[in-house]
Amino acid sequence: MADNSRKAALPPLRIALAGLGTVGTGVIRLLEANGAMVAARAGRDMRIVAVSARERSRDRGIDLSRYDWHDDMTEMPAREDVDAVVELVGGSDGPALTLARRTLGAGKSLVTANKAMVAHHGLDLAELAAQNGAALKFEAAVAGGIPVVKGLREGAAANAIEQIYGILNGTSNFILSAMEDTGADFDEMLASAQERGFAEADPTFDIEGVDAAHKLAILAAIAFGCRIDFASVETQGISRVRAADIRQAATLGFAIRLIGMADTEEQEGMTKLLQRVRPCLVPKDHPLAAVDGPTNAVVTEGNFSGRLLFQGAGAGDGPTASAVVADLIDLARGEAGGETSAPFSVPVADLKAMPPADPSGRKGRTYLRFTVYDRPGVLAEITAAMRDAEVSIESLIQEGRSDDGSEVLVAMVTHEGPEGCVTKAIELLADAEGLTAPPLVMPILQA
Numbered sequence: 516m517a518d519n520s521r522k523a524a525l526p527p528l529r530i531a532l533a534g535l536g537t538v539g540t541g542v543i544r545l546l547e548a549n550g551a552m553v554a555a556r557a558g559r560d561m562r563i564v565a566v567s568a569r570e571r572s573r574d575r576g577i578d579l580s581r582y583d584w585h586d587d588m589t590e591m592p593a594r595e596d597v598d599a600v601v602e603l604v605g606g607s608d609g610p611a612l613t614l615a616r617r618t619l620g621a622g623k624s625l626v627t628a629n630k631a632m633v634a635h636h637g638l639d640l641a642e643l644a645a646q647n648g649a650a651l652k653f654e655a656a657v658a659g660g661i662p663v664v665k666g667l668r669e670g671a672a673a674n675a676i677e678q679i680y681g682i683l684n685g686t687s688n689f690i691l692s693a694m695e696d697t698g699a700d701f702d703e704m705l706a707s708a709q710e711r712g713f714a715e716a717d718p719t720f721d722i723e724g725v726d727a728a729h730k731l732a733i734l735a736a737i738a739f740g741c742r743i744d745f746a747s748v749e750t751q752g753i754s755r756v757r758a759a760d761i762r763q764a765a766t767l768g769f770a771i772r773l774i775g776m777a778d779t780e781e782q783e784g785m786t787k788l789l790q791r792v793r794p795c796l797v798p799k800d801h802p803l804a805a806v807d808g809p810t811n812a813v814v815t816e817g818n819f820s821g822r823l824l825f826q827g828a829g830a831g832d833g834p835t836a837s838a839v840v841a842d843l844i845d846l847a848r849g850e851a852g853g854e855t856s857a858p859f860s861v862p863v864a865d866l867k868a869m870p871p872a873d874p875s876g877r878k879g880r881t882y883l884r885f886t887v888y889d890r891p892g893v894l895a896e897i898t899a900a901m902r903d904a905e906v907s908i909e910s911l912i913q914e915g916r917s918d919d920g921s922e923v924l925v926a927m928v929t930h931e932g933p934e935g936c937v938t939k940a941i942e943l944l945a946d947a948e949g950l951t952a953p954p955l956v957m958p959i960l961q962a
C-alpha cells in the first residue's frame with residue numbers, strides 16, 4: 516500500500532556566514548526578504564546561526580543581534596550547530612583559505628564567492644571535500660548572479676564544449692562602456708565602480724584582467740574537464756586602453772570589451788588548452804558589443820546544444836547574493852545531484868592535465884595602436900617591421916598631436932593572418948626609437 520503520510524519536515528540548514536561586506540550583507544537581506552519562498556523551494560528553513568567580519572560595530576543597515584558573533588571566523592566550522600559555512604571574505608589565501616579548509620575538513624559544506632581562492636586552491640579544496648563527503652560550491656565566484664556554473668555543470672552537461680568566451684569582469688565592462696558612452700575618464704569610472712561595490716578589494720585585479728583570469732580558469736575546468744591552471748592564463752587588462760582607442764574602434768565599427776576566452780586544440784599528439792584574457796575589438800553587431808555596465812555574458816559552443824549565451828549582472832550585492840543562496844538551496848535539498856563528488860563536472864581525480872596551447876598559428880585580424888614621436892621616418896619604421904614580419908595592413912589611421920604636442924597616435928588594423936607574425940612585428944619594434952611606449956595590441960573578435 517502506498518504511504519501517503521507527509522514526510523517529516525527536515526531540520527533547518529544551519530549556516531555560519533563569514534564576511535559582511537557587499538555580498539555578505541546582500542545574503543542576509545535576501546534571506547530576510549525571500550526567506551519563506553527560499554525555505555519552500557529548499558524544503559527546509561535556512562538559519563544563519565553565526566557571523567564574522569572585521570568590525571563588529573560597523574553600521575551595515577542590518578540587525579546582527581540575532582546571530583552569534585565571532586571575532587575569529589576560523590572557529591565557526593567547529594561549532595556543532597553549524598551544517599554549512601558561507602565564505603564571503605575574499606583573498607586567495609589567509610583567513611578565507613583557513614576557513615575553507617577547516618570547514619571541508621570537518622565534513623561540512625562550503626559555499627564561496629571567492630574566485631581567487633577557487634582559482635588557486637580549488638583542486639585541493641575539491642579533494643578535501645570529496646575525502647570528507649562535503650560539498651564545495653562556488654556559483655557566485657564566476658559571473659556573479661548568472662547561473663553559469665550550473666548552466667555548464669548541469670544544463671549543458673551532455674555536451675562536449677568546443678569553446679567558452681565572454682565578459683567576465685563587471686568593473687572593466689562598466690569602465691569601458693562608460694568611456695564609450697560618455698567619454699568619461701578611466702579613473703573617475705573606476706572610483707564609481709568601487710563605490711557601487713563591484714570592484715575587488717584590490718582593483719588592479721579588475722583592471723589588469725586578473726579577476727577575469729580567475730573566473731576563466733574555473734570555467735575552463737568545468738567546461739573541458741581539465742585541472743585548473745590559473746598560472747597559464749595569458750592576461751592583459753584594460754589599463755592601457757585610451758579614449759582614443761575607443762574612438763578609433765567605434766569609427767571602424769567595433770566596441771572594446773575585456774574578453775576571457777578558452778578552448779582546446781590537439782597539438783603534438785595531446786589536447787592542449789588555450790586560456791586568454793585580453794581587451795578585444797568586438798564587431799558592433801556581435802551580442803557581446805551590446806553588453807554594458809557591470810553586466811557579464813558568457814558564450815559557449817556545445818557540440819549538440821549549439822551556441823548558448825548566459826547574460827546578467829556579474830557583480831553587485833543582490834545578484835551575487837542570489838547565486839550564493841542558490842548554492843545553499845542545493846545543499847538544503849540534500850545533494851540529490853551528487854554535489855559532493857564533482858564541483859567541476861567530473862570528480863577532481865578525473866580532471867585532466869592540459870598543457871598550454873601554442874597560439875602562434877591561429878589566424879585573425881588585429882588592432883595595433885602606436886604612440887610615436889612626430890618626426891619623419893617613424894611611420895616607415897613601423898611599416899618596415901610589418902613588412903619584415905609578413906603582417907599585411909588593412910587600414911591605418913593617424914590622429915593629430917596629443918594636447919602637449921609630444922606624440923602622435925597611429926592605429927592600424929591588419930588583414931587576417933597568423934598571430935605569430937604580429938608577435939614577430941612587435942618584437943622587431945621592441946627597440947624602435949620612434950615609439951614613445953610599447954604598442955597596444957588588441958585582437959578583433961570573430962563574429
Ligand SMILES: NC(=O)C1=CN([C@@H]2O[C@H](COP(=O)(O)OP(=O)(O)OC[C@H]3O[C@@H](n4cnc5c(N)ncnc54)[C@H](O)[C@@H]3O)[C@@H](O)[C@H]2O)C=CC1
Nearest residue numbers: 534535536537538568569603604605628629712830831835
Ligand atoms: N562585490 C561583488 O560584486 C562580488 C564579490 N565577489 C567575491 O565575494 C567576496 C566578498 O566580496 P565583497 O562582499 O565585495 O567584499 P567586501 O570587501 O565588501 O567584504 C568583505 C568582508 O570580509 C571581511 N573581511 C575581510 N578580510 C577579513 C579578515 N582578514 N578577517 C575578518 N574579516 C575579514 C570584511 O570585514 C568584510 O565584512 C570576494 O571573494 C569577492 O571576490 C564575487 C562576486 C561579486
Ligand SMILES: N[C@@H](CC=O)C(=O)O
Nearest residue numbers: 684685686713715830
Ligand atoms: N570585481 C568583480 C566582482 C564580481 O566578480 C567584477 O567587477 O566583476
Ligand code: NA
Nearest residue numbers: 654657659661
Ligand atoms: Na555565477
